[in-house]
Amino acid sequence: MIIGLKKNIAQWMVIYTRSNFEKKVDKNLKEQGIVSYCPLITSRNKWADRVKTVEKPFFSSYLFVKASPLEVNKIKSSPGVITLLSHNGKHVVITELEIEQIRSITQNYADAEVISLKSLKIGDKVKITDGLLVNKEGLVNKIMGTKVLMVIEQLDCAVVVKVNQLALNVAS
Template sequence: MKDKILGITKNTAQWVVVYTRSNFEKRIDKNLKEQGILSYCPLITCRNQWADRVKTVEKPFFSSYLFVKASLFDITKVRSSPGVINLITNNGKPVVITDQEIEQIKLITRNYSDAQVVSIGSLSIGDKVKINDGALFNVEGIVNKVMGTKILMIIEQLGCAVVVKANQVALSVAS
C-alpha cells in the first residue's frame, strides 16, 4: 500500500469534509465517534415553532456536511459508514481543513446563535445582510455586488460601502 493516497498520509490524521445523506449528519457523527474516529458536526440551537408548541432543537450548521479527522486507515471506515455519500474533493483529492478553520467554526457556532450559512451563489443584489463577526459586527447592509468570494455592501447608517471577504466573516440574512 502506498504511504499517501488521494493526498492523505497513512499515519497522519487530517480534517476532511464528508458529504452525507440529508438529515444523517448527527447519526454519522455518533457512529464514527463510537468507532474511535474523531468527527465534528457543528450544531446550532434554534427554535422551531409548530401550531401547538415551540421547541428548541440542535441542528447541523452545515446541511449534509460533517468534518472528520482521519488518517488513510480511517478513510475506508468513514466511506463505508451508513449515510456517508463521499468525501468532498477538489481535483480528485479530499478537501483538507486546518485545525484553525475547525476552531473558527466552533467559535462561530458557540458565540453566534443566529449565524447561518449563506451561499455566495444565493446572494443577490439588493439582499439585506448582517455581518456577524469582525470590526463591523452587527452592522446591516445591502448587497450591491458579488465578486467571487467578496461582497460589496452598502451600509446606509455609516454612509459608505465596504467590501466584505465572505471567508473571513459570517453573514446571515437580516430579518
C-alpha cells in the same frame, strides 16, 4: 521515510452525508473510534401549542472527520456517508484553526446561519454577524468571487468585504 509518515497523519476532512443523517453518521463514526465533529446550532421551533429548543446541524449534509488516509475506506463505507469531499482528485482538508472557528461560531452565536455565496444576489440586504462591522446592515452592490461590495447606510459608506460564508446573514 517522510512520505510514509505524512500518509499516516490524521487531518480534518469533510464528509457529505445523506440528507438529515449528519448526527447519525457522527455518532456511528465515534462508535468506531474515529474523531468526528458535527457542528450543531440550537434553535427554537415554535408550533401552535408549544415551543421546543432543538439542536440541528449547522451545515446541512456535512460534517467533519479527523482521520488518516488509512481510515478513509472505513469512513466511506459507514452508513449514511455518501462521500468525502474532494477537489482535483484530492480530499478537501480543513485546518484545525478553521474547525476552531466553526466551534466558536456555533457556541457563541445562537442566530448564526450558513449562507452560500452562490445565493447572494445584487440588491440583497445583508447583516454582518462577525468582525469589526458586526450587526451593520447593507445592500449587496457587486459580487466579485469571495468579495462583496456593499453599501452600509448607517455609516454612509460603501465597503468591500472579503466574505466568510459564516459572517453574513441575509436580513429579512
